[in-house]
Amino acid sequence: MTEQLIVFVASFAANWFSALSGGGAGLIQFPMLIFMGLPFAVALATHKVATVALGLGATLRHFKHNQLEFRFSAIILLAGVPGVILGASVILAIPPQFALLSLGVLTLGLGLYSVFKPQLGMTYTPQNQSGSALIVGMLGLFIIGFLNGSITSGTGLFLTIWLIRYFGLDYQRAVAYTLVLCGLVWNGTGALVLGYLGHIAWGWMPALLAGSILGGYLGSHVAIKKGNVWIKRAFEVVTILIGLKLIFW
Template sequence: MDSVSEQIVLFIVSLVANLLSALAGGGAGLLQLPALLFLGLPFSVALATHKVASVFLGIGATSRHIRSSKLNLRFVSIILVFGLPGVILGANLILQLDDRWAQIALGVLTLGLGIYSGLKPELGQSSSAKHQTLPGLLVGGIVLFFIGVLNGSLTSGTGLFVTIWLIVWFGFDYKAAVAYTLVLVGIFWNGVGAWTLGVQGQIEWSWLPALILGSLIGGYLGAHFSIVRGNQLVKRSFEIVTVLVGIALIAKAI
């Protein structure tokens, strides 16, 4: 594959992955990271490169969400204070794992995410605040810490895990949870993860222009469609893709 064709493929993959991610509230890694692996990057390099590009998903989505969403400082603080240490821990752990086992873990996590999401078709259709006391906030924060560990290491669908957790535990509706995920996970979690991995690992800089452009455009368009049209059809399509990608990754690693 020549360099021009490579950049076109990377842009298309990034655009589709980030559009779906912005619609569903996470999951760009479900398509983008496996694509980087299939194109030949080692796992640690693919993960670091994907993390950098994912920051621009957050920027693209935020530029749309910021006009129609108001973030509560309490939940912003919980997501950042508990989540960021987990991201740093996970990013340091993943560099110690063998690529093959990391791919199997990624495949299993991706497959499980697709199945779980498929069993919850009406998740987050209405808001109902709950677990707003200190114990409830602490439990919610601790779970966000462990999701942060996954975000820093395996990265597959962890944004969607945050979205689902905000809905299930705190009672957010889908649109509000997506806004928090894309702004805070997309920019801050992924930014810290990218920095941690970049310092210790490698980044494929020549692939980033196409990935960043696709992330910006896909993030903005996905956020726009999630706000004005909803996401039932895309959510179902996304679940099918997660299952297929999970199976493919497990098969490739084995």
């Protein structure tokens, strides 16, 4: 019971912050599973399954707000899901140390970039959603999907900033797309692949799922109510913390 309570509290906190900032549940949840004794591959697969519940909780809240466009959602899924499948298929055979260090540097850079760009993500100015510019954008989505499938700590933040910087979304819309499409569909795809290739610690799953759904719903509620400024600050805090954690892991 004590272990289940620890897992629930950690999962709730991780997914509340993730739903508010547009990614980063792995900052707490993934290393927590490793610290509690799970091997890397088992912790990775277990965390990936639990993040699907984050997507479910966020979806329940964001669908009430109705910010997602069908065409753009289809673009994100079409470009990203193949990358997720490829990334999840190869990660268990790759030593994680170098990849985690590289990801940490990039994630820290995202946070600092947002800090020094005060107007980034404050307004909704859609762009690059047709022609050759869309092809480049979809390539970026594929690469981010590969990272999402292979390295699970904080890659939703890459999708959030790509939707803002390249496609012109504001923070609130970008976070909604990230949590619903990345959280539910991308992570669901990765969970299926990792579950098939590896092992999942099902004994801890009830506490993880409960914390993920509740944290995802309540974090999304706060994000919708507070708006872009709060989301931007949460994004910056989470990216900087994740970057430092990965660099000094």
